[in-house]
Amino acid sequence: MNRFEGKVVLITGAGRGIGRAIAERFADEGASLALLSNVEADLNEAASELAAKGTIVQSLVVDVSDAEQVERAVSAVAERFGRIDVLVNNAGIAWEEPVLEIKPDNWKKIIDVNLNGMFWVAQSVAKRMAAQGGGVILNMASTNGLVGEANYAHYNASKGGVVLLTKTMALELGVSGIRVNAVCPGYIQTPMSAAIDSPEFIENYIKTKIPLGRVGKPEDISGVFAFLASDDAAFITGETIVVDGGQLAF
Structure with missing residues (x-):
């Protein structure tokens, strides 16, 4: 399928894991891509591989928690392509930390990236x-939201904020022809999860x-993003789509 031929898709956190899989899916369906990440090595690798397959790619190193960096990057994408048809708002971080031990800097870092960014x-x-x-x-939330x-x-607090941000933006932006939805993955095996959880925990x-x-x-997640970005989802907005293998059915 070439559902996104002629479309421009901006993806944050695009260097690895779910973000990279999403980039590959949109590339396979004909999109031009703007890839953003704060990890230059991962970003360059993803951009090179996609460009080698014939995808038009722009890559930008950006810290999404910095509003000025974000504005410069988005402006550069709009200048390069003339428009942005789809945003995959995916950049995020996580680590384990008991609530009684969370330091102010750690709280601020996660909120700055996952919600403010x-x-x-x-x-x-x-x-x-x-x-x-x-x-x-399309905002990346989580079952943790x-x-x-x-x-x-x-x-959890950051992803809960993403869910309500998504619904509020959908209410305000529908009149401008903008659909806003969130995807809530469950346990997805990524480099980030591998750094946190042992094989025994996963089993x-x-x-x-x-x-x-x-x-x-x-x-398992990239196809859901492609669906929500497509005309097949033209009457879906303000929703949180859970993709968790049935976990929340308990």
Whole structure:
């Protein structure tokens, strides 16, 4: 399928994990890509591989928690391509930390990237989309934004904020032809999760929490983003789509 031929898709956190899988999916369906990440080596590798397959790619090193950096990057993308049709607002960080031990700097770091950064990117892109007559904004939330999980108070709070940010933006931006939705993955095996969880933890998690009997893969998420960005989802906005192998069905 070439559902996104002639479309420009901006993806944050695009260097690895779910963000990279999403970039590959949109490239496979014909999109031109603007890839943003704060990890230059990962970003360059992703951009090179996609460009080698014939995808038009722009890559920019950006710290999404810095509103001025975000505005400069989005402006550069708009100048290069003339428009932004889809935003995949994916950049995020996480680590385990008991609520009684969270230091102010650690709380601030996660909120700055996962919530504030998501807002800065969405706001900057939405201004361009409103001026061009519409677009699609897809925010990366989490099942942790819908239910609690011990040792992730800062992460859970940030993702809960993303869910309500998504709904509020959908209410305000619909009149400008902009659809805004969030995707809430469950346990997806990525470099970030691998740095946190042991094989024993993962095995027990599957047995006790996931009815489908496996953890998710980035490719399980990328197709959902492609669907929500497509015309097949033209009447979907303000929603949080859960992709968790049945975990929240318990």
